[in-house]
Amino acid sequence: MINKTVKNAREAVADIPSNCMLMMGGFGLTGIPENCISALLEKDITGLTIVSNNAGVDDFGIGLLLKKRMVKKMISSYVGENAEFERQLLSGELEVDLIPQGTLAERVRAGGAGIPAFFTPAGVGTEVAEGKESREFDGKMYLLESWLKADFSIVKAWKGDTAGNLIFKGTARNFNPIMAAAGKICIAEVEELVEAGELDPNQIHTPGIYVQRIFQGVNYEKRIEQRTVSK
Amino acid sequence: MINKTVKNAREAVADIPSNCMLMMGGFGLTGIPENCISALLEKDITGLTIVSNNAGVDDFGIGLLLKKRMVKKMISSYVGENAEFERQLLSGELEVDLIPQGTLAERVRAGGAGIPAFFTPAGVGTEVAEGKESREFDGKMYLLESWLKADFSIVKAWKGDTAGNLIFKGTARNFNPIMAAAGKICIAEVEELVEAGELDPNQIHTPGIYVQRIFQGVNYEKRIEQRTVSK
Amino acid sequence: MLTKDQIAQRIAKEVKNGQYINLGIGIPTLVANYIPDNLEVVLQSENGLLGIGPFPTEDQIDPDLINAGKQTVTMAKGSSLFNSAESFGMIRGGHVHLTILGAMEVSENGDISNWKIPGKMVKGMGGAMDLVASADNIIVAMQHCSRSGESKLLPECSLPITGIRCVKKIVTDLAVLEISPAGGFILKERAPGVTVEEIKQMTAGKLIIEGEIPEMIF
């Protein structure tokens, strides 16, 4: 199989231009592409639209891109832990499109799977339903929602191989596999990169067909938002 | 977690009544629930509607249920290797609903995932489109297709645990995971049943939430339809 | 009046053996502490885990294993991991039997508001809209009144809605109430020491009182 390895994050994100649409995996700070976020920070681009369940915190994750004013719009389900985000939003510098988490996940999944639209019950009777087609099936109301696709999707996996196959760990999986499939170009950073053939085909979470570039990341911080321990 | 183990196939299918809707995993003869098919054959029921990609062969798989006239209707994508099937169909004893394989898979997936309808490009301009709503998205035409659900889904896995978690092997996975989620009651037969906690949570293909009954099957024949070897 | 822990404890009595349950942030998270040991239930976390275990000890902490409230967790025996689309497929598909979540307001026809206050920073609905639109059984854990003493059980929600006609039962610091299919809060139980009259005063929506209202038993 063709070798999809690139040298590092800088090479992986080199051609990401201003004003494009990015998807970034992760839930909270878990499973976020730390290396690619750092590499994006070094680039002189702005006007990004980012699809990500959350928006990071002030000094980590997508919060860093916000602080550098690289982001025009966030498409997320929950953005609550970020003061700079709040400031930019209230000042009108930043747009935000808030989407129910399951609808966000399904829209991304639909983007990767070639389903342009689908019906879902989430948001019926709420402001999320405004302007959307609704329809009854078996006595229950549903909203028509459309697919989400991106120019680039950037995901973080635990293990990967040179053919682009990915295995995630724990709840760091979250949006990563569905976003991998929904980006025209998918960039995957992994903690451990092995040769094609070393991963069990039966255990692959994301088949390599979805991944265009892969590299082994360095220095993962894996910051914890809510360190909670048993007493 | 609650123990979902039943003794054997006979106990697992005991309450399956006449005239209900069944889903059965498998592609060709690979990954079919051999034990449950045998147990169904012992039951005095008729009028079944079976959702399965194929209809088995004359003397194996779903073909055995057809031969015993237990089946009223097949919902499948390809039914080509079965002379008795052909006879019953031509004589009007059997109904068949032929569905593009990807649409069948997505309708089953939608049934399990609470999506009542979705748009897909398969079948546009063909007789499959007759009577269906069509709509253009980004310059391409799509058909509206609805979810498929069943009273019982019967699947076959490689390994399973008492909590109902399943791991499949090779291409015996096929329709099994999506059907597991689309049955009101899912019965899983597995080659190896272990205690909850023995399977790696990261490697589960079908989470136990979808499975209501599980047992370790016996005497798997795993018949091969097209034994093809390298010269 | 019940403490938050007592609300959680009372809700735990609603849990049935074999259920798959999604617990929201706040009081609902506390419910896990009161589920009787003889019940085998599975807790779902919508970020991709079935079978949430106890919080980890210091040396068990894994940053790659968190719940939907972003707290570090462990995995129970027999758990499984999956992606966000599969997780919400589970929820939407009705496989999760019970959802317990907090609310700012509930209306007498079962509408719930819990995601947005006009004029305040909007953080987003997270998975709440999917959960309330999907689960067959939804129990709300909340204070009966706001800090300023106003009833949160209303004829109609005043805040933006999260979901319509979805709440089945409410456990507050004052009472256990069910939503009548015809509309109205059916008073089922009183908190210890709280009178029916007090509950009446604190409930702005239609309150249905049939027969003697027993005190809660824990």
Next chain:
Amino acid sequence: MLTKDQIAQRIAKEVKNGQYINLGIGIPTLVANYIPDNLEVVLQSENGLLGIGPFPTEDQIDPDLINAGKQTVTMAKGSSLFNSAESFGMIRGGHVHLTILGAMEVSENGDISNWKIPGKMVKGMGGAMDLVASADNIIVAMQHCSRSGESKLLPECSLPITGIRCVKKIVTDLAVLEISPAGGFILKERAPGVTVEEIKQMTAGKLIIEGEIPEMIF
């Protein structure tokens, strides 16, 4: 006139490095034998395998590992396994670059018929309708004429359609042809020893001949 193997061999020249390819049953399956060793491509089987390897030796046979034609196969290095919904998600989502399949008829606007003959037992469309509705590049491998000598390249398909306006290129025993976006079969190459005049006679649909038509090179 080309043999079936030669048709497969000619089609193999269309394959580009790094492509993900779905090969249908019949002649398309043979294409795998002619893909140059210096090209790294991945073959997809819609029953849930990326990276089809060679047919197994007797002792490698695994009944749990078959292709969409139900033949026993092996896995190539770096392959992956998945369920049928994921597999067709891959196909519909445009991730498979090239689909090669057989046909009973192709029309001059790129419609294809390959699943049903009225009056004969209908076996079903399998994955063909999904494949032709999804792939950006679809190449048809077929005989130019039926056994009774009638052209299978038509103004309009006479048989029930599998997909509309989807075929990009056709390789027959007589010629290589492309579908013109405006309609019509653009003759690109002749089989060795076959004249343009012969192809003209065997093509019922509009045939577009521009300049010299070279013979195929293998």
